[in-house]
Amino acid sequence: MSSVQRRSFLKTTASVAAVSALPAARLDAQEAAPAATVVVVHGKDIPKMLAAGIAKLGGWEAFIKPGNKVVLKPNVAWNSQPEQGGNTHPDLIKACVLAAEAQGAAAINIPENTCHPEKATFKASGVEEALKGTKARLYRPAKEDYQKVEIPRGKIVKSADVPKDVLACDCLINMPVAKSHSATTLTLSMKNWMGSVSNETRRSWHRDGLHQCIADFSTFIKPKLIIIDATRIMLTKGPQGPGDMAVPNELILSTDPVAADAYAATLFKKEPFDIGYIKIAQEMGVGCGDLKRIKIERVEV
Amino acid sequence: MFTRRNLIRLLLLVACALLALGYVPEAWRPQSVLLPSLSPLLNLGGAAARHAAGAGVLLALPLLILPLFKGRAFCWRLCPMGFAAESVSRLNRRNAGLVRKVPFIGKGLALVMLGSAAAGYPVLLWTDPLCLFNGFFAAWRAPLAWASGATALGFVLILLTSLLAPNLWCHRLCPLGGLEEWLTQLGNRFRPARTPARPDAGIAGNVKVGRRVFLGFAAGGAAGLAYGKLKPGSARAAAFIRPPGAADQAFNALCSRCGNCMTACPYDLIVPDLGASGIDGLFTPVLKFRNQNSAQEQFCFQDCTACTHVCPSHALRPLKVAEKQQTAIGLARIDKKACIAWEKGEYCVVCQEFCPYQAIIESDHKKVKCPTVDEDKCRGCGACESQCPAQPIAIVVAGRNPQPRLAHPSPALLKE
Known part of the structure; x- marks a missing residue:
């Protein structure tokens, strides 16, 4: 064996060894560094809880710049009262709107395709009252307020009707309420988009495979921030209720919708991957739903 | 023509039309019940047949008391249907003599309506002028325009009779006018000095009038009973959905087809029936749920009782939200x-x-x-x-x- 041969042999062996060691090293790194962070704020004063959670994520300036067009997507779908947990808590929506105003947002739109007549719903939910005096605009999109968009990475959903305001905004914040759901077991942040798209779109999702469709849409819609209202949660009879309630007194904040949903599922004593859309969304690369790889930062207010 | 009296009538007509159309602030919408409820034929007739009397029956009092003292003042000074008929009559001055030759059919109609209502099955309620007036305007707001057009026909026909002979409707055909005429005569009996003597003012005349009234009521009662026994058609009860609070019995007879409930429904769910509820149920209100991609509700919302509060003839009973949710x-x-x-x-x-x-x-x-x-x-x-x-x-x-x-x-x- 010549020295040249020996050298090349050693080189090759070394590089093969290095390459084969790489995945293991990457795995180790993954175990060490979490793929997503979820901030869980526990307390009773919703505005203070929100402020504390946002501070953990770098403050509002990380999300809203002066002159931004902001869109909030709470869940205000049902003609039910705040304590019933059918809708996002009005205090939380108000706190977000006030923060956006303080950041100098140019517009704050809250398009919501309600399930009950919007007039009764906005009133009973307490949201209309909470938004009085702010510049937020809460409305139910009419046909002309929607725009059909392509969902390039969707397996089933190839296109969807999305409110124009949602498409045109600078900062999109998804702020659902966590609750049980007749069809999908739980409704969390990714499921919340069904209250944004048109009736035609959401009906087709029911026909075509609900969990896959919800995950498909999540490959397209990119909220900057997810705030899940788990101050009180409807354990049964969701999404409309009234049902049995629990009071975790938590707000769940994250920039990763899959991680936020995965943590929220644990409040209902569910395995995240038992919820179809969480599992599919992780497989499609929307985010991380594996609790072992999610860093949970707890804040007490 | 543009006297102060006519100006008041015109304003009243416009106000009633706007109410019937629902082109008023939302809080006023339920007031569409006011005009047709003024008619004792609809209001008291419906209440008697349904044994359901609320505070709303008080609305019938003015037209029962006023004629005792002021004759047909309502007809000539306030009634929006009368004003419309009279205005059209101005186009035609011929055939004034015809009016005198025609018997006062409306007086008989009024008795038949009240008599049959007392028997539990009111007939011909839909000939009431205030309901026909209301139905004409409500028709423009009803979802199925061509079918609800039928409820608009009565108004048009009344205007056509005015072209046949001036004020033929008000003087000879109108059942509400007929009732007012009977009450005027009753009032005159107690004040014979203030009105010129009439040929039938004597005792013999009174007996004659009394017999006529009795016969009218009896005929109405018989018609009502017959109607109840020999109800035409055999409608399948599952084939049509009534608005909440609908009368269990004689709905088709009780409903005056005024169209108020159709206009009142915030979700445009109530449409005129085209025969599912039987031939005698033609143009009565039925619910049609829709399944469309519209951003409007298409079902009977649990907190809404709008249609039940605008029915002048009590075919729909006023419901509280709790009652509606139990129905x-x-x-x-x-x-x-x-x-x-x-x-x-x-x-x-x-x-x-x-x-x-x-x-x-x-x-x-x-x-x-x-x-x-x-x-x-x-x-x-x-x-x-x-x-x-x-x-x-x-x-x-x-x-x-x-x-x-x-x-x-x-x-x-x-x-x-």
Whole structure:
């Protein structure tokens, strides 16, 4: 064996060894560094809880710049009262709107395709009252307020009707309420988009495979921030209720919708991957739903 | 022509028309009941037939008392139908003599209407002028324009009689005018000095009038009873859905077709029936739930009682929200062959999601939740039908007539 041969042999062996060691090293790194962070704020004063959670994520300036067009997507779908947990808590929506105003947002739109007549719903939910005096605009999109968009990475959903305001905004914040759901077991942040798209779109999702469709849409819609209202949660009879309630007194904040949903599922004593859309969304690369790889930062207010 | 009196009549006509059209602030909408409720024929006739008298019957008092003292002042000074007929009559001055030759049919009509109402089955309520006036304008707001056009016909026909002979309707045909005429005569009897003597003012005349009134009532009563016994058609009770609070019996007779309920429905669900409720139920109100991609509700919302508060003849009883939520107007039925869950095994149960009464029971089949209707809880509101994503729709509401009161409490009310 010549020295040249020996050298090349050693080189090759070394590089093969290095390459084969790489995945293991990457795995180790993954175990060490979490793929997503979820901030869980526990307390009773919703505005203070929100402020504390946002501070953990770098403050509002990380999300809203002066002159931004902001869109909030709470869940205000049902003609039910705040304590019933059918809708996002009005205090939380108000706190977000006030923060956006303080950041100098140019517009704050809250398009919501309600399930009950919007007039009764906005009133009973307490949201209309909470938004009085702010510049937020809460409305139910009419046909002309929607725009059909392509969902390039969707397996089933190839296109969807999305409110124009949602498409045109600078900062999109998804702020659902966590609750049980007749069809999908739980409704969390990714499921919340069904209250944004048109009736035609959401009906087709029911026909075509609900969990896959919800995950498909999540490959397209990119909220900057997810705030899940788990101050009180409807354990049964969701999404409309009234049902049995629990009071975790938590707000769940994250920039990763899959991680936020995965943590929220644990409040209902569910395995995240038992919820179809969480599992599919992780497989499609929307985010991380594996609790072992999610860093949970707890804040007490 | 443009006297102060006519100006008042014109303003009143416009106001009544706007109310009937629903072109008023939303808080005023329920006031569309005011005009037709003024007619004792509709108001008292309906209340008598239904044995249901609320404070609303007081609205009939002015037209019962006024003629005793002022004759037909309402007809000549206020009635919007009368003003419309009189205005058209100005186009035609011929045939004035014809009016004198025609007998006062309206006086007989009034007696027949009240007599039959007392017998429990009012007939010809829809000939009331205030209801015809109202129906004409309400027709423009009803969802099925061409069919509801029929309720507009009465108004047009009255105007046509005015072209035949001036004021023929008011002087000879109008049943409300007829009632006012009877009451005027009654008033005159107590004040004979103030009015010129009439040929029938003597005792013999009184007997004659009394006999006529008796005969009119009796004829009405007989007609009402006959109508009740020999109801035409054999409508299938499940084929049509009535608005909540509908009378269990004689609905078709009680309904004056004034169109108020159709205009009042915020979701445009009430349409004129085209025969499902029987030939005598033509143009009575029925509910049609829709399943469209519109951003408007297409089911009978649990907190809404708008239609029940605008019925002048009590065919629809005024309901409180709690009563409405206990009233089953229909019953949902599932076609398993069309159902996404039952047939395809997909996650759906949108019907359960939207049901305000938690009346959809789930059962497992093909490893997904599948819906079944709980007949003790279903109110037939149509929330399921309006949202069902299956094509064709897999859950459809059939009517329940008479409408049962359900014992099961409404979950929607538990929050209070």
